[in-house]
Amino acid sequence: MPIPEDVTGDEIDKDVRQELQSLPKTLAEDVAKNLVMVARLIDEDPEGAYGYSRVALRLASRVAAVREAAGFAAYANQKYSEALAEFRAARRMTGTVELWPVMADCERGLGRPEKALDMAGAPEVHKLDKAGQVEMRLVAAGARRDMGQLDAAIVTLQSPELASSSVQPWTARLRYAYADALLAADRTGEAREWFAKAVEADRDGSTDASDRLAELDGVEFVDALDEDEAGDENQVQDQVQVRDQVDVEDDGDDQDEDEEDEVEETSDEAAAAAEADSEKD
DSSP, rough: OOOOOOSSSSSSOHHHHHHHGGGGGGHHHHHHHHHHHHHHHHTOOOOOOOOHHHHHHOOHHHHHHHHEHHHHHHHTTTHHHHHHHHHHHHHHHHHTTTTTHHHHHHHTTOOOHHHHHHHHHGGGGGGOOHHHHHHHHHHHHHHHTTTOOOHHHHHOOOOOOOOOOOOOHHHHHHHHHHHHHEEEETOOOHHHHHHHHHHHHTTTTOSSSSHHHHTTOOOOOOOHHHHHHHHHHHHHHHHHHHHHHHHHHHHHHHHHHHHHHHHHHHHHHHHHHHHHOOOOO
8 A cells, every 4th residue: 555755654653663673674664654554544544544554464463563553443444353353462462451441342342242341340450550441441331331231331430530620531531421321311411511521621622522512502503514505595596586577577568568569559440440431421
């Protein structure tokens, strides 16, 4: 797959670059460039990111960072079985537990929420950092909802991290998930409150909390482009109506002229008849 000229491979994380040092220099550069493309495209063009991840995987399948990148690219394309296999491979290579929450979410994607819940209670969770533990809580709550256990999902999300007033990288998503669960349970007032709190914490727009809040408040957004198109359509309709009115008036004028011609012809005929009678006398 083509690599843009502005991609050098130096953009990758230093830890990943260190992993690639086990490869020949030229090969390491090629792999690095493909990994950069995966990171660049995974949000906006997940299919493109997946393509570059397959190239990197073909070039260096024994590098943990490559397996991890391939896993995330597959995950972004909802290829959960493939993603899970890549995450497991990366975990075997590194021995870390960082991928545990996303592995559990893959189990959800495969229709196995019970397995995700088992993973949420596993000893590996205690080895996760705070961000990982919050992510695991989100996955567990999602699994509860998958199983129809809405109240249990709400309780799962109730945590010190949710109650904290400080804003952390996970705060917006945690508050959003809690608000969404409350709304699903028809607790609309509480849901609105937590969507508002999610908006306060969502500094980079990672959720659509503001749209959900506006929807609850009955606010409708109209696209400016749609307004322009509607205005153009109304203008065309007005022009058509004016043109039709002019046509009607023109038809009326033509009819009046025809009637006047008929009156004039009748008058001329009457005058001619009267003159003929006079000559006879």
